[in-house]
């Protein structure tokens with residue numbers, strides 16, 4: 007019965023209706039970015055700004071000196087030189103942190119000022135202390151002219167009140183947050199980070215800290231997926247190991263959704279074997295549509311995508327390398343998209359030269375784990391890619407690899423020396 011279903015049933019037919027990676031990515035466009043939330047300034051790094059931020063005031067709020075020296079009227083210094091210095095009367099000193107407004111500088115007057123001090127009334131520039139010479143307590147010589155505005159940061163020179171400081175959609179970095187700090191904006195509206203539930207299924211699986219009995223293996227995917235989620239800005243929600251059993255899996259998925267997961271990753275059981283329940287489980291969830299079962303990529307063919315409202319459910323292949331590749335190609339773009347970024351992997355892509363032949367078949371896109379090495383011409387040359395062959399159930403080839411070499415769908419393989427594109431594993435937090 008089960009066998010007949012395996013050979014002739016709907017599941018098998020569905021499975022062979024493989025879609026391309028591009029078609030799969032188009033399905034992901036059907037999801038929406040999440041709402042926004044407000045976070046403290048220091049927690050906003052790497053988050054996506056949810057709206058434009060306008061300057062509530064001028065930055066800096068007053069004109070400030072950039073040097074230690076004397077605040078003067080520039081015009082009064084014109085013509086001053088080493089041989090014919092101009093004499094200035096020192097009318098006071100601007101203490102740091104004071105507004106400088108209780109001192110007024112007249113035409114041939116100067117006020118002592120420190121770096122960052124507020125320009126006193128009447129002054130428009132600062133003569134560096136190095137270009138002055140004290141004559142007595144109240145008099146200095148100036149032997150170099152300054153231009154108006156010289157050695158001064160003008161009020162509003164960074165931002166004028168009402169300027170757009172940062173545009174919505176921007177991924178916030180340290181300088182951006184510094185600008186907000188300078189403007190007194192300590193709460194930042196950002197797009198929410200998607201919660202991504204991680205479920206591993208397989209009766210053979212035990213947690214990494216357990217000692218497997220004969221026939222059991224430790225769960226690898228929960229760890230790799232957890233870290234991959236964090237790396238692209240999602241919030242991992244570990245749900246543990248679920249037995250290969252329809253009811254347990256359905257309950258676990260329902261719990262993940264109840265907990266508020268925006269994305270559910272169920273690794274293992276995504277194929278069409280006797281104990282592969284993922285497809286049936288997703289079909290059995292209320293309001294859940296299965297959008298894809300099978301993608302023409304290698305590794306990663308038995309990938310399932312389902313949608314319940316704006317929640318995405320992925321059935322990932324259990325093989326450790328396949329789960330990672332499918333995550334990078336599809337889950338990562340969706341997590342990025344839901345958190346306000348574009349629907350791309352965000353991985354660096356580089357052009358490389360094939361160090362040897364890479365066989366493939368037409369009709370399927372291959373993502374071959376590769377090591378990159380310097381070419382014969384050294385640094386000026388493109389990197390050369392060498393395959394790290396290995397079954398997709400092995401983790402060690404991924405440990406050795408630097409990235410995934412893409413063999414296009416219509417290609418029957420790449421020759422040694424041919425150019426290709428490689429997705430690098432070393433991500434930035436984009």
Ligand code: AMP
Pocket residue numbers: 206207208210211223224225226227228273274275276277279322323324325326399
């Ligand atoms: P499946 O997709 O359930 O047919 O699993 C394919 C292979 O991946 C089997 O050899 C599983 O034992 C293995 N596998 C499934 N899940 C995991 C996991 N979380 N960690 C390590 N290996 C796994």
Ligand code: MG
Pocket residue numbers: 207208209250274275281324
């Ligand atoms: Mg299994």
